[in-house]
Amino acid sequence: MVEDLLHSSAGWLNFGIFFLLAVVLLLVVLGFVTYAILAERKVMGYMQMRHGPNQVGGRWGLLQTVADVLKLLLKEDVIPKLADRPLFIIAPVIAFAPAFMVLATIPFTDKFQFADIGVGLLYYIAVSGITTVGIVTGAWASNNKYALLGGMRAAAQMISYEIPLIMSVVGVVLLSGSLNLNDIVEAQKNGWFIVWQPIGFIVFFIAAVAELNRVPFDLPEAESELIAGFHIEYSGFRWAFFMLAEYVYFFAMAALITVLFLGGWLPLPFLGFIPGAVWFALKFTAVVFILLWFRSTFPRVRADQLMEFGWKVLLPIALANIFLTALIMELVKLF
């Protein structure tokens, strides 16, 4: 359907359809973010032997996040006097817009996808890098030493961990022979890539957690050393935009891991009668749960350990994985 739309002539009707689709996706993502935050608090609560939110919206605290967002909307919007005003205002937008853009290429099922781009995988990684520009801009514009430190850390971390992230998926690209996310899922019919690429999966997962700025790699916003890192001067809805960008990336990265390594919408053998969307949702939920589990069980690494781990451990392992995959592929071809 989207293909036909893209090739038709421009008009208000088409614009309206695209706009509507985008709004629907935005609402779905906002719904996810609302309940992801609740799930995070609940899961962390139970892992730490407490209940988590249980007052607003019944026993499960189902309206807790809604109440929090309403509070944020009503909050006073503070811009520090010495802040760089135009940059301070534009930074949350630069940080959030790419987070929403990357969602366009992710195939949720074989029919539900917004843009089937030939270089979908690279597109995701490239566009997600723009967010760091927004974070550094916001950090500098705040005119606060803790914010600037957080921004510097965010930049260093993004550059160091983007390289292992890309290198670890080269194995997947070699096996599937394509950068297109649909083709990558189709190539997993004979077994998910988590089975064929276990090393690549582990490196990708660690690098993904680092790219998401989550514990144990949440140095840009380490609250115990930097108060709140890059968003310390932000309040109200601008702050909500940074948070929203973070959780949208959480959504997108969990979906990307599902697509790359867990076979996307493909079912397990003999269970093909369950629709693809359900399979995707199940795998996606599992990935999200593991990410929440990481958050509540790992301590934060030190800044120097972070850099050393990225460059001296993850990168060589990812390179060795590429070499090994190519070698095995050639050997299999020979015999």
Added chain:
Amino acid sequence: MTLSGEFLAFLSLAVVSVMGGVLLLNLTKVVHVIVALVFTFISIAGIFVLLSAEFLAVAQILLYSGAITIIMLFGIMLTRHDDTSETKAGGLRKVLLFLGVLGFAFSVYIGIYNLDFGQVPNTLHENNTEQIGMALFSKYIIPFELTSVLLLAALIGAIILAKKDDEKGAEKE
């Protein structure tokens, strides 16, 4: 020319990239200049997409988002906090500059107005990632490898320079 979606997209991307370029020259604060640069680079990547060169577009964003972040950090670290650059140009210099700009615009206009590449039917727009890969690793393998050796040499040179500074700093302490 019909008003198709492609034309509208081109127009908006072109306006953003030109505006970014103009702001890049006119703004005075370092970080503002770099943010203007971001807009220029991203809209040029958008124009690559319109020309169905997705791989080039994505590579552009991938490389420059990291590069711009680094430039921004250097801009922050190597300049003073409230530093703004002011132009100190005399009247004669401005006139000469204007003439130079006019001359450049005129020569470019003459150069490209009647330029005709001829309509050669090609298949460059389909599967261009694969085609780039094929070309790089078969026809242009030697230049490609030479470039990687050059980059490696630059990398090692940078490491050696950084190391030397470190030792001197240690001696001073």
